Amino acid sequence: MNVESILERVTPTRKERSEEMALVERVFKLLNAYPVKPILVGSLAKDTDLANNKDIDIFIQFPQDVPRADLEKQALKIGKEIFNKLGVEHEIDYAEHPYVKGSYEGNNIEIVPCYEGAKIMSAVDRTPHHTQYVSSKIKDSNLNSEIRLLKQFMRGIGVYGAEAKVEGFSGYLVELLVIRYGSFNKVLEAARSWNIPEVIDLEGLWDDPQALPKFFTEAELIVVDPVDKSRNVAAAVSSECLSKLIVKSDEYIHRPSEEFFFPKSKPMRTKEQLASAMVARKSKFMAVVFKHEKINANTLYSQMRKTAKHLVSEIEGMEFTVFKNSIWTNEKGISVLLLEFEVWTLPNMVHHLGPPVTQDASNQEKFNQKYALDKPYVKDGRWVVDTKRRFTEAKDALKEIVSERKGFGKNLRELEVVTVLEDEGLLNIGDAGWLAHINEYLD
Numbered sequence: 001m002n003v004e005s006i007l008e009r010v011t012p013t014r015k016e017r018s019e020e021m022a023l024v025e026r027v028f029k030l031l032n033a034y035p036v037k038p039i040l041v042g043s044l045a046k047d048t049d050l051a052n053n054k055d056i057d058i059f060i061q062f063p064q065d066v067p068r069a070d071l072e073k074q075a076l077k078i079g080k081e082i083f084n085k086l087g088v089e090h091e092i093d094y095a096e097h098p099y100v101k102g103s104y105e106g107n108n109i110e111i112v113p114c115y116e117g118a119k120i121m122s123a124v125d126r127t128p129h130h131t132q133y134v135s136s137k138i139k140d141s142n143l144n145s146e147i148r149l150l151k152q153f154m155r156g157i158g159v160y161g162a163e164a165k166v167e168g169f170s171g172y173l174v175e176l177l178v179i180r181y182g183s184f185n186k187v188l189e190a191a192r193s194w195n196i197p198e199v200i201d202l203e204g205l206w207d208d209p210q211a212l213p214k215f216f217t218e219a220e221l222i223v224v225d226p227v228d229k230s231r232n233v234a235a236a237v238s239s240e241c242l243s244k245l246i247v248k249s250d251e252y253i254h255r256p257s258e259e260f261f262f263p264k265s266k267p268m269r270t271k272e273q274l275a276s277a278m279v280a281r282k283s284k285f286m287a288v289v290f291k292h293e294k295i296n297a298n299t300l301y302s303q304m305r306k307t308a309k310h311l312v313s314e315i316e317g318m319e320f321t322v323f324k325n326s327i328w329t330n331e332k333g334i335s336v337l338l339l340e341f342e343v344w345t346l347p348n349m350v351h352h353l354g355p356p357v358t359q360d361a362s363n364q365e366k367f368n369q370k371y372a373l374d375k376p377y378v379k380d381g382r383w384v385v386d387t388k389r390r391f392t393e394a395k396d397a398l399k400e401i402v403s404e405r406k407g408f409g410k411n412l413r414e415l416e417v418v419t420v421l422e423d424e425g426l427l428n429i430g431d432a433g434w435l436a437h438i439n440e441y442l443d
Contacts, residue, residue, distance in 0.1 A: 001256045001257060001258055002258075003149070005258075006149065006152065006258060006261050006262075007145055007148065007149065009051065009262075010050050010051050010148045010149070010151075010152045010261075011050075011051055011145070011148060012049060012050070012051045012052075013051070016051065016052075020044060020054070020056060020107065023056065023104065023105075023107055023109075024040055024044075024056060024058070027056075027058055027082060027086075027109065027111075028058075030082050030085055030086075031058075031060060031078070031082065034060075034078050036060040036061060036062060036074075036075075036078065036113075037060070037061040037116060038058055038059070038060050038061075039058070039059050039061060039128055039131075040056075040057070040058060040059075040131075041057045041058075041059050041127050041128055041130070041131045042055065042056075042057035042127075042131065042171070043055065043171050044056060044057070045057075045131050045135070046131055046134050046135050046138070046144075046175070047144050048134070048138070048144055048147045048148060048151070048171065048175055049148075050148060050151055050152060050155075054106050054107040054108055055107075055108050055110075056107055056108065056109045056110070057110050057112065057127075058109065058110065058111050058112070059111075059112050059113070059114050059124070059127060059128060060075060060078060060079075060111060060112070060113055060114070061113075061114055061115065061116035061128070062074070062075075062113060062114070062115055062116065063115075063116060064115050064116065064117050064119060064121060066115075068097075068122075071097065071113050071115070072097050072098055072113065074113075075097065075098075075099065075100075075111070075112075075113030076092065076098060076099075076100060078111070079099060079100025079111040080100055082100075082111060083100060083102045083104075083109075083111075086102075086104050088102050088103060088104050089102055089103075090102035093110075093296060094296060094298075094299075095112065095123065095124055096122045096123040096124045097112070097113050097114075097122065097124060099111060099112040099113060112124055112127075114127065114128065120227075120228060126225065126227055126228055126231070129227040130172050130225075130227060133226050133227055134172070134175045134176075134179070137179045138175075138179065143178055143179065143182075143183075146178045146182075146183045146184045147174060147175050147178045147184075149184040149261075150174050150177065150178055150184045150187055151171065151174050152261045152262075153184070153188075153248075153252070153260055153261055154168065154169050154174060154245070155261075156259075156260050156261045156262060156263050157244055157245070157248045157260060157263075158241075158244065159237075159241040159244050159245050160174070162236040162237075163297070163298055163301075164297070164298040164299075164300075164301035164302045164305075165297060165298075165301045166241070167236055167237065167238035167240070167241055168236070168237060168238070168241040169234070169237060169241070169245070170233070170236065172233060173223060173233045173234055173237075176200075176202060176223055176226070176233060177200075177223070179202065180200055180202050185253075187249075188249035188252055188253055189249075189253060191245055191246055191249040192246055192249040192250040192253060194221070194246060196220045196221075197212075197213045197216075197219055197220050197221065197222055198220070198221050198222065199212045199213070199222045199224075200221075200222065200223045200224065201224040202223075202224070202226050203224070203226045205224055205226070205229035206224065206229065212224070216232045216235070219232055219234065219235060220237070220239055220242055221234040221237050221242055222234060248260065266439065266440060266443060268435075268436065268439055269439055269442075271427050271435065274427055274435065274438055274439060274442065275424040275427060277442045278423060278424065278442070279423075279424075281340075281442075283323055283340050283341060283342060284340070284341040284344040284394065284422070284423070285338070285339070285340055285341075285422065285423050285426060286338075286339045286341065286344075286394065286395060286398055286420060286421065286422055286426075287336050287337065287338050287339070287420070287421045287422075287426035287429070288311065288336065288337040288339075288398070288402055288418060288419075288420055289334065289335075289336050289418065289419040289420075289421060289426075289429060290334070290335040290336070290337075290412055290415055290417075290418055291333060291334060291415070291417045291418075291419075292333055292334075292335065292411065292412070292415050293333065294331070294332055294333065295411050297331050299411065300329055300331065300335065300411070301327070301329070302409070303408075303409020303410065303411055303412050304327040304329065304335055304337065304409065304412070305327060306407075306408075306409045307337060307407070307408045307409050307412050308325055308327055308337045310406070310407030310408065311325075311337060311339065311398070311401060311407075312325055312339070313407075314397075314401050314407070315339070315394060315397055315398060315401065318389075318390070318391055318397050319343075319346060319350070320341060320343055320344055320346065320394040320397065321341065321342040321343035322339050322340065322341055322342070323340045323341060323342035324340045325337070325338060325339045325340065326338045326437070326441055328433070328434055328437040330431050330433050330434070334429065334430075334431055334434070335412075336426075336429065336434060336437075338426070338437075338438075338441065339398070341394050343394075344393070344394035344395070345392060345393055345394070346389060346391075346392050347389070347392070348388055348389060348392055349386050349387065349388060349389070350386070350387060350388070350389045351384060351386055352371070352384065352385050352386070352387050353382060353383075353384055354367040354368075354371070354376060354382060354383030354384060354385060355367055355382060355383055356381055356382040356383075357378060357381055357382060357383065358381070364383060367383050367385075368383065371385040371387060374386065374387045395420065395422060398420055399420050402418050402420060405418075426438075
């Protein structure tokens with residue numbers, strides 16, 4: 001494997017960099033008409049960006065005495081006017097503050113407000129400090145190349161990006177890992193033997209690192225933010241993405257290959273072939289289809305995961321078994337929760353356990369009164385009853401849960417049209433991206 005050829009593919013060319021910086025300069029000139037201080041942040045500012053990854057992050061700094069409400073109002077006004085002057089459409093997105101973003105000649109531009117100064121008054125205020133910290137650590141080194149290799153590796157295995165769609169490793173987290181271990185290869189060497197929870201405190205901001213899992217509860221990877229000791233940079237990393245990095249790191253160390261960085265696209269099957277592959281699994285597929293207006297992507301993916309978790313919990317509480325599930329959305333107006341059942345049909349009768357005969361008499365009496373018509377009896381020291389199930393078919397249970405919408409994400413709960421499809425019928429949703437998702441799911 002030739003690492004240099006990979007670097008050549010992932011490092012922006014001089015022409016690309018020149019065009020990006022010319023656009024940055026143009027936006028800065030437009031911003032000079034406003035009482036804010038524009039700064040370039042993110043990967044482009046640190047020279048750790050990937051080729052053909054046209055993200056330009058511009059922060060507009062306000063004095064710390066500007067009230068938050070005024071900052072948000074002024075920033076939205078400024079952002080909208082800048083994109084209008086560029087002659088392109090824009091949209092509002094949300095982080096700590098609402099901000100404006102848009103696309104200009106293939107470049108994704110974000111204009112984000114923050115407060116100026118050393119004091120961190122909101123989450124986005126850390127970003128300029130992140131840029132400064134990383135830039136100072138990689139100055140006059142070859143770490144830029146090592147960072148690009150790790151970013152592309154993570155992108156190739158599907159764990160790059162802290163957004164809700166991926167729940168993976170942010171660009172800043174990748175940079176910190178390379179700074180901590182010294183190279184792309186050393187990060188992978190370390191990752192394949194990480195303990196859970198793994199704790200990384202680059203600047204030794206905590207006197208007792210062993211206390212960190214108690215502070216960052218439930219975190220499997222803890223990377224202390226060098227500019228804010230109370231923040232875990234790896235908080236967004238899901239267990240699935242962390243596990244995938246550990247496994248793929250081990251595989252790469254043993255068998256290096258360019259396919260880790262640039263995986264080959266999987267052959268796309270026809271609808272007929274997809275249907276045959278589904279039937280061959282001898283399981284049951286069901287899809288809950290939501291049709292909606294455009295929802296902020298981070299909000300949508302978070303609500304989809306919440307809804308999927310609730311659906312699986314409810315349906316398995318009725319003793320059906322979900323073999324596997326996934327979520328998909330085209331991020332425009334169609335979102336789907338896919339459930340594959342291992343057990344989707346149950347007997348009409350269920351053996352329902354009641355309280356032990358040694359328990360408080362009032363509990364035994366309540367049980368016997370509730371199931372009096374089913375004639376409770378004692379077995380192995382506790383009351384039991386053989387009663388009819390409410391649902392014997394998973395599809396009926398699922399439709400009931402969907403009709404109630406309890407535990408659904410807020411935006412999904414309020415929708416009028418929600419459809420439940422079965423087996424080959426779910427191939428007719430009518431979106432090529434959905435069929436590609438099914439194609440990958442079946443692999």
